[in-house]
Amino acid sequence: MASQVYWRVTNFPSLLIEEWEDGFTVFQPDSGKTHFLNPVAMRVLQTLHSAPDGMLAEDVIGANLMALSESDGSPAFESEAEATLAQLDELGLIEPLTAEPACDS
Amino acid sequence: MIVSGFSLQEVKALLAGPGLRVSLGPVNVRIQTRLQELARQIFILYAKHELAEDDIAEIHVRVIARRFIRKPFSAAVECLLDGQSVLPAVPVVQALDLLERCIKLAFVTRINYFLVFRAASLERNGHVLLLPGQQRSGKTTLSVALIRQGYRLLSDEFGILDLGSGQFVPMPTALSLSEDSIQALGQFSPGADIGQATGDAGFGNAKYLRPPEESVRRAGETASARWTVFPALSALGEAPDERFQLEPITEGSMFLMLATHSYDYETLGAEGFRAVSQLVRSCRGYSLAYSDLESAVIALNDLTDAD
Numbered sequence: 178m179a180s181q182v183y184w185r186v187t188n189f190p191s192l193l194i195e196e197w198e199d200g201f202t203v204f205q206p207d208s209g210k211t212h213f214l215n216p217v218a219m220r221v222l223q224t225l226h227s228a229p230d231g232m233l234a235e236d237v238i239g240a241n242l243m244a245l246s247e248s249d250g251s252p253a254f255e256s257e258a259e260a261t262l263a264q265l266d267e268l269g270l271i272e273p274l275t276a277e278p279a280c281d282s
Numbered sequence: 283m284i285v286s287g288f289s290l291q292e293v294k295a296l297l298a299g300p301g302l303r304v305s306l307g308p309v310n311v312r313i314q315t316r317l318q319e320l321a322r323q324i325f326i327l328y329a330k331h332e333l334a335e336d337d338i339a340e341i342h343v344r345v346i347a348r349r350f351i352r353k354p355f356s357a358a359v360e361c362l363l364d365g366q367s368v369l370p371a372v373p374v375v376q377a378l379d380l381l382e383r384c385i386k387l388a389f390v391t392r393i394n395y396f397l398v399f400r401a402a403s404l405e406r407n408g409h410v411l412l413l414p415g416q417q418r419s420g421k422t423t424l425s426v427a428l429i430r431q432g433y434r435l436l437s438d439e440f441g442i443l444d445l446g447s448g449q450f451v452p453m454p455t456a457l458s459l460s461e462d463s464i465q466a467l468g469q470f471s472p473g474a475d476i477g478q479a480t481g482d483a484g485f486g487n488a489k490y491l492r493p494p495e496e497s498v499r500r501a502g503e504t505a506s507a508r509w510t511v512f513p514a515l516s517a518l519g520e521a522p523d524e525r526f527q528l529e530p531i532t533e534g535s536m537f538l539m540l541a542t543h544s545y546d547y548e549t550l551g552a553e554g555f556r557a558v559s560q561l562v563r564s565c566r567g568y569s570l571a572y573s574d575l576e577s578a579v580i581a582l583n584d585l586t587d588a589d
Contacts, residue, residue: 193552195559197533204555209548211541211555213534 183274184262185232186225192270194219205270212268218261220245222270232274235262286329294321301342303334307453307501308442309393310334311385315345317359320377327378327456327490330498341388345381347374363388378490382456386439389453390545396451397557398545399441403450404433406586409508410450412441412565414543420515423463426491427470427575431583435497436505445550445557448564449504454493461488470575507565509585512539513578516571525577528570528585536567 193204201214214222224241225233233241239258265271285293285304296302301312302324312334315321344362348371357374360367361384368387372380390398401414402421411433415421425438436442436452444451459467512531531539540558541547547554568585572578 193555195537195555195562197537197562199532199534202534202537202555202559204552206552209551211538211547213538 181275182235183232184225184235184238184266184271185274186222186271187269189222189226192222203270205268208269210268212270217242217245217257218265221261221265225271238262283333284329285325285331285333287333290322290325293325294318297321297324301344302328304328305332305334305501306385306455308396308444308451309340309389309453310336310338311341311343313343313345313381315377315381317345317347317374317377319374320345320359320381323378323490324381327492329492330495332498332501340393341385343381343384343388345377345384378456379458379488382458382490385455389440394546394549395445397443397445397547397550397554399443399540400439400543400545401441402438403436403441403452403507404428405436405505406433408505409586410436410441410505411582411586412450412507412510413513414441414510414540415513416543418460420463420513422457422459423466423575424513424578426457426459426463426467427579428582429494429497431579434500435494441507443507443557443561444504445553447504448557448560449506451504452497452501454497454501457491457493459489459491464489466575470579507561508589510536510540510561510565510567511570511582511585512568513570513572516573525574526570526572526581528568528581531567531569533562533567537562539567 188207191206193206195202200216201219203212203214205212220242221238224238225231242258262271266273285302288296293302297314298316301314303310303312313324342364345359346362348358348360358371359374359377359380360371361369361380363384369380369384399412399414400416401412402425403413404411404425413421413424422438425435429435435454436450437454438457439455440453442451442453443449537558540561541554544554544558547558550557570578570581572581
């Protein structure tokens with residue numbers, strides 16, 4: 178049994194977002210900080226925000242990104258997806274929720 | 283009425299008494315001092331500035347002589363901002379430099395209705411050229427070289443963005459030139475009298491240069507930015523076409539670099555974010571590596587003439 182990690186975006190409606198040719202600047206009123214996000218990181222935020230319960234399992238996020246990037250799910254891609262989630266978590270833009278362990282059988 | 287409408291003796295009396303109230307563009311400053319040499323320097327450097335018309339001065343500075351118990355025979359001075367000492371005391375020969383630093387410190391820490399960049403700002407063909415750079419990065423030297431090419435100086439140290447109008451506001455103050463700057467300008471424009479109408483900064487051969495009369499007279503004329511150029515002195519090739527590199531920068535980079543070069547971006551919060559966003563959308567950004575003043579001026583003339 179493995180516990181599934183869910184992620185949700187923190188206070189997305191409060192963010193000020195500007196799109197540029199090379200990425201996005203995001204102002205986070207809660208912290209007063211400005212962040213620069215690449216398109217993949219912004220896609221994660223938007224995907225989480227539009228999810229039915231405002232949260233998604235990590236593997237669903239990964240699958241979503243894989244579909245977008247037409248990746249074959251290589252270890253390098255998985256590592257990049259994990260790094261993106263870790264970075265967004267560190268910036269306080271998303272937060273993890275650990276759900277009840279799923280039943281394997 | 284401008285400061286030179288008074289005699290030196292009248293200015294000294296004002297400085298020693300109720301204070302000389304000068305308009306520096308976006309702010310009024312009230313200066314008080316009994317130091318005779320400093321009064322003379324103020325009279326020269328601020329000769330063309332308008333006297334503040336109303337009674338309100340946002341910045342009130344007073345330069346006073348100071349004696350220390352440990353060094354009773356060395357003359358030192360202190361600058362009080364609204365009665366509080368905010369910078370370390372310095373030898374009396376550096377009184378002018380202390381006064382200038384105190385006024386600028388007050389501006390960036392107390393005035394909160396502008397987004398202020400660490401940048402020289404100049405106007406050419408009706409639009410502002412913003413040159414962000416850290417302290418002692420050569421902004422003033424480059425500004426003086428550009429002034430000689432006909433650019434109008436808004437400020438050699440600040441890019442002052444009015445949050446309401448989105449326009450850049452002039453604040454022509456005395457220009458501080460280091461010994462190296464004076465040497466570089468001498469090579470750029472041999473025979474130019476760098477020392478004209480200046481006050482000694484009090485260290486080495488550093489000087490304070492009076493801002494151009496036209497800049498002071500037009501201190502009420504704002505303008506919108508069209509070019510943001512991040513200049514950097516670099517060791518480049520000797521050939522004429524290798525002496526500078528002017529490269530466009532991406533919008534995202536420009537945003538982050540502008541925010542980094544602002545004194546109060548974080549303090550202004552969402553307002554600062556919106557202002558920088560608008561600025562990035564309204565002007566083009568470049569990095570400029572240059573090996574000497576002449577090549578920098580050529581690059582900037584080409585850029586500002588092209589559009």
